[in-house]
Amino acid sequence: MDGSQDPQLHSLDARSLRGLAHPLRMRLLNALRHGGPATASQLAAKLGESSGATSYHLRQLAAHGFVEDAPERGKGRERWWRAVHRGVLFDGTLLEDRDPEVRGAADLYLHEAANTHTREVATWLGTRHDWSEQWRRSSDMSDWTLSLTPELARELGEKMYELIESYRSLALDEGTPDVEQVRIHTHVIPTRTD
Template sequence: MADELSQVHLTGRQIRVLAHPLRIRMLGRLRGEGPMTATQLAEMLNTNTGATSYHLRQLAEAGLVEEETRAGGGKQRWWRAVHEMSSWQRSNYTGDPDATAAAVWLETFQVNRFVELAEAWQHGVSAEPEEWRDSGGVSDYLLHLNAAQVRELMDAIEVTVERFARVEPGPGARPVNLYAAALPKPDPARGSTS
């Protein structure tokens, strides 16, 4: 097992390909649940195999998924994600308005996905065993940091996440969604408000 999560820093082309509602969900399923066929993905995502096949090819051309060879696989094509984590920085797309728009779309998708998951947890938490009800949660902090310190904080969080990602799951382990965001407050002096 590798020491670090496999990660791709999305190129402009990759982020434009990934910024699609079906593709992002397909990649998420492949990363979370392992290799699948286009038919399996279509069933899970309530769409047709023609759509999943097409979008798998688009993801493959962008280097985000690849076909997996399986002994005795017959005509079925199995696909797997080639990385465990996607990352990007908007500044990488300066001068590429389509890639910048794709980055904004992906960030908005992630925020909306977090809200969906948090609401689902809140609706079902009372049925969870006490150890699970008390295990996680949502925290917020207001820190006063410069840009370099924010980057250092996010890097430290990533190191910690990578360490836990490599721990052998204990008895009763289950998937846990973890979202991390460092959002500088808008600066009114620069014309931004919130």
């Protein structure tokens, strides 16, 4: 989907993809995007990693422009990090790059994104009883099968993206009653019937 005009989205190129395509780096970046600024130690505790590993990978993410210091949060020697962008745009041509290292990083990135979606759905299923009845009724796990051409599949994806973006403009304040972050996963993928 085309969000290339949105400064809050980072378009992945071969260099930045190499800097991001690591399972822990992707988890760190997601944690900062969804949970806000944090220290390497806080992220280590949240993700079950060592603070040495999180510190190293945060520095790598910073070197590639995905995270930056959040000095207004730090006290003393404590270093806080925040995400620079709210999301990334993946260019499918990276999967066809001449460099096998780029193709491998692109493949790893997509597999880790799918793993993240699976973890988020599994977490919802395991904790749905902790949410109000209103939130349980508002959640959705649906799937459909349509017969489309590649052009129509792309159009469908673009329309879904536009619809989701229209809700972003509502920008409800975190203090509004019943406001929660909502994760939306979209997958438009071809399948075979045999």
